[in-house]
Amino acid sequence: MKKLIAAFVAVALTASSAFAEGFRTVTLDVTNMDCAVCPITVRKALENVPGVATAKVNFATKRAEVVFDPKQAAVDALTKATTDAGYPSYLERGK
Template identity: 40%
Template sequence: MKAIATLAAILLGVVPMAGMAATRTVTLAVPGMTCPMCPVTIKKSLQKVAGVEDVSSDLARKTVTISYDDAKTQPAALIQATANAGYPSSVQH
């Protein structure tokens, strides 16, 4: 009976299903992004991270904005990817 109640709650949207992914967006500050090739290198590195859906850069502001599937990756992995490419970054608040 408990299983039926849980299923009904999920179907009615009262309880979110475990593992439901959501697209999230995070902006990373990348102070070392100083030339026109930097965003290209950073984008290629981020696109290798599973779950990354979109990457856009703003060279003037030295930021990268990433849309990602939160069931597949998290900001820590994105920060690690930029660092591995030679561009340490942090979440911009």
């Protein structure tokens, strides 16, 4: 049983490393979010960009953390998606 669990953990770690390899994470500052429902719209807009793996939007900080494949998407596509949804964004300073 211990060998089975160890094998499962090894496979999971290998798969997550392969997934993370080549992906990029950026933080976007998002404007115009003024209610608790706004982050849902922003998240959906980001998730519709080809190459986006995950998008987490925080209403309190007015930021979105996006994991994407730079071979399929660019930061410009991410900011355009949020802007087109009514929530202009820009790459967080220092990132």
